[in-house]
Amino acid sequence: MELPALPDLPIHDVLDHIVETLTERGTAVLVAPPGTGKTTLVPLALAQRATGRVIVAEPRRLAARAAAGRMAALLGEKVGETVGYSVRGDRRVGRQTRIEVVTSGLLVRRLQDDPELTGVEVVVLDECHERHLDADLLLALLLDARAGLRPELRVLATSATVAAERLSTLLDGNHAAPVVQVRGRTHPVDTTYLPSLPRERIDAHVARATRAALAATVGDVLVFLPGAAEIRRVTAHLADLDDVDIVPLHGRLSATAQDTALRPGLRRRVVLATAVAESSLTVPGVRAVVDSGLARVPRIDRARGLSGLATVRVSAAVAEQRAGRAGREAPGGVWRCWPEFEHGTLPAFPEPEIRTADLTRLALELACWGTSDGQGLIWWDAPPSGGLTAGREVLRALGAVGTDGAVTDRGRRMARIGLHPRLARALLDGAAVVGPRAAAEVVTVLDDDTHLSGVDLTAGLRALRRERPARWRREVERLARSVEGPEGDDDPALIVALAHPERLARRRGAGSSSYLMAGGTAVTLPPGAGTGDAEWLAIGVATRDPGRAEGVVRLAAVADEQLARRAASNLLTTVDEIDWLDGEVVARRIERLGAITLSAGAISDPDPELLGAAIRRGLNSTGLGLLSWNSEAIALRQRLDFLHRTLGAPWPAVDDASLLAAADTWLGPELAAARRRADLERIDAGQALRRLLPWPEAARMDELAPERTEVPSGSRLRLDYSADPPVLAVKVQEVFGWTDTPRLADGRVPIVLHLLSPAQRPIAVTADLTSFWRTGWPGVRADLRGRYPKHAWPEDPATVPAHRGTARNAGRDRPGPPR
Structure with a gap:
């Protein structure tokens, strides 16, 4: 394959050096800023000298598609010829394909199926600095495969901003992989800090900054926002702009819509983008950047059983990278939506996902690799033991791993589906009840809830079935083909409950909007949710805002107790509870679904041991005043207290704490016989207290006191x-x-x-x-x-x-x- 005539880019000067270094050493690190051609020109140069296939791993589907399209265009070909791509649900690769761009997660699956990566000569790990969970796992598995099965496999790690020394040591711990640095030919970028106004929402703030950027510059404006919801709101704020196109760019858009944002427009544009535009992609025509200073990252709240995306401040490295987008083609400017003094408080680099995200899927991949705890692998950051343990517990509950942590056949099948293990379980088990397509429709929405705009899952599915958006339809068809089962009754709540049994929720009171989930977390149903006066909900998505004790339901389907019992049978428990409640012993037989009480009835023959423990708890919580203390008992206690204070041992301490701690010693027979509060109230405390008298010293009590x-x-x-x-x-x-x-x-x-x-x-x-x-x-x-x-x-x-x-x-x- 011959390299075509290419634009004059800084990386031209070192292409041969990169290829030769990688050929000689087997591993290398390439540090180059955005826009230098590391994502497109380097793979083309590597393929020119390679006899096998070159695989380029990108952290995002959008970046993979865009990189393949750019390389194919440089060669004057269509995607799928020399250059192709494979992402989940979309593959364009032919027999002549020499360079294949894939997502990190997909390459992990290929490694699991073929640890030798047969036919692959070079793997390029692009944008390592973003520290996505799949990318970190891929690096660890590649290094393990290279150390054992494929020592000749060449690995090139590229990054725009990274601690190159650390990555170099990871790639080749014995001698450290060589580091090649490329200096970008960037244009100057002026920085303007634009703090928010009092009580100004982020969407209004960003819209104000965007208008300032449009007025001060020529060319397109690239706006960085944390998510699709903010993109929609800022679009509404800018709807009155004339002669300017507002173009969204995020990973959930259709391929056609994404391609539109990555091509020059017919007139001036404002491109509203998420973090997908930070690297790997070139948005042409940009002369100004507006940075909200926010990003959306995976987070898990293990204490409340909630996981999802959290909005956080960007790091200084990310802010610098975003700003650099304004200077790729000409001098530009960046408008940062925070005060200048706050810039110095930004973290230096992004927090690696492996430290904060749900590690259930990572735990499954490790089990498939044969190391349930990840020991023996070389990690950039090792997975935290708490998160990995929690993930393994979920896998055991799903039947994906055995008690020894080894992956089961069911677990391997779940991993091949390419979804979170919870969703894979819902697809597999749900297809056997409602049919493959009905199960796949719900699972696709749970995996990407941006398909819906409301809370009511059932109503949202009806709309999707009418409109049949291409991206949703393709994923549904892919998932439906991966499972088998007879067609059954449509039951979205069942599929949700199979994925998240701990999120089955029951209303906390008639007419209340507050629900208690089986996992123990309280959530609130927002007004206008559309689920009616539902007693039970199967909750697909719930989030919690900082500072709030309760979560908020974002996606749910109406359920009932029968469905809850069926889908979450492993959470059903029946226990006898004997406790001291409201000043009395209460003995009940309680049936629960997790934290939700289903029924409670009185017990006629309570367990004596449990009853005794409840009596003791009642005495401890209410105090010794429960007993009968006549004047003689009080006087005896006071005399003993005097002797203990004055003479010490063997005279016993008789303060409340000491007497309660020694209750079995001086109240043992009475407590054993007690069944209710009235029994405690009849106990002669003075008579019982005499059991504490020390003999023979007690013979002198009337003399001493x-x-x-x-x-x-x-x-x-x-x-x-x-x-x-x-x-x-x-x-x-x-x-x-x-x-x-x-x-x-x-x-x-x-x-x-x-x-x-x-x-x-x-x-x-x-x-x-x-x-x-x-x-x-x-x-x-x-x-x-x-x-x-x-x-x-x-x-x-x-x-x-x-x-x-x-x-x-x-x-x-x-x-x-x-x-």
Whole structure:
């Protein structure tokens, strides 16, 4: 094959060097900015010297088709002759094809079927810097195949912005693959930062920037937006522009619509594009770029069972690459829709998908390769263990891998379908019930929900069947051919439930728009969803906005309990639940579908062990106040607490936490016999508490911490151990003759005396009687003589016997204990 006369591009100077380096070393890295010809001229040059086929792997279908078309045009041929392409659902390759452009995911499947890549001499991994999941996996599998089965296979990795040293080491760890760099001949690009206005939506903001770019430049304007929805909204904002064509460009468009955006227009154009236009593609005529600063990337919320696309800020590398589109053909300008000071806060490079995306499909491919955990492969970034484990668990539930992690025949069949394993399962099992075509129609929509504009899947399918859009129809036909089954009743909800049984959802209340999914996540049905007053939904797509606890239903079909039981039988459980609820023991037999309660009924003969555990939970949650605490029980607990504080072990701690922790020790028999709250309320806490008394030390309890103590008047008064130190409240006349304060716990703690008047009113508090009689008593005596003249108030209390009552009782009462 002869290279045709080609445009003068920077890469011309190094084409021979690239080919020779790759031929000599077997691996190489080519770093070249967009527009230098690395995607088209390099494969043509490699094919000129190769005897086998050259495969070019692109991260996106649109890029694969465009690259093949450009190379074929350079050769003056049609696609499918010397240059062809293969993407999912579309293949244009002939017997004379020497260069085939494929998507990374499709080449992974070919490697699985033929690890030697028979007939292939060179593989070009284009745009490695984008770090798509399929591309990272493809690199790891290619290196493994090259190390074992095909050491002569040549691999060239190309990139616009990448850490070349790291990629070089990956390709040839022993000596590092050579790196060839090409400097682009780019034109100057002026940068304008255009922050948003207060409360300005991103679509209005981008539309304002686009008008500024149109006014300040000539030629076409390329606008980068995160997704198709934003493209539609910005299109509406710019609908009033005269003499300007608004052209969308994203991966979900038909091939014809995509080709329109990649050809020069008859008049000035505004091309509204997603990230597909960042690299691999050349949009002709562009002199200005408007960058929203946003991109849509795969994310999984494992905690809520939601996966999908998240809108994130672009990296600095991506922003630079987008800006470079304005300077490919002539001087241009870029309008960045963020403040200049924020530019320095952008991440340096995009986050690799392998760190954040759902890894179920990756786990299946690894199982098919024979390494369920990816060990032994050379990774750019190894898959996170948590994500890979979660993926393997899903595969086991789908029957794609066995308990040992090895792929099953069913798993290999699912992998060959080329869909996410969940969708492959829905297609395989659904076709056996509703027929291949009906199952394929629903699965195609679940795989690409941009086919529909509303939430109601059933209504959307009716519209698709009427309109029969070509892209949807081709994919339906491809999938239908891959499975077998009899024709059955159309049941979209069943297919959705087979793909996502954990997203079967039941309404949380009559008339409510909130649903609980079997996976445990709450979701809200938006107004005007069209699903009517549905009790059950099979949810195909649900998203969650940052800061919101509940997700939002984006695509669903009306279901019922019978369908839910049928599609998610593995989520059905029946358990006896005995728990403490609202202050009482409740014993129920509950049937659930995941987190959804289907039925609950009372149990007449609850399991004693479960019942005992519920009783203990009730006691722990409600507290010891549930038990019967009379005054004697309270006093005993206070005395024990005093002894524990004062003497320590073996006297037990009797605070709430300690008693609850030791409940089986002192409440064991009572708890074993309890069946309900009333049984706990009848427990004599004092009697049970005595089980904690330490023997033989307990024999001295009345000596160390007596319940009552005798005062000089002969009265036996109760000590108050709720205070620290303990308190004895006593009429002052009853302690005449006491000179030293009595003490507890072998003399360690003095009692605090609350001395009372004859009317039981406090007149003094002291823990030092000797000092009180000397300094405090004269003032107290003077006050008492005036208030209670019939009582004896001697200057020296030692001269009057301790007594109860008035002065005439002073001689009648028996004398107190000796001083």
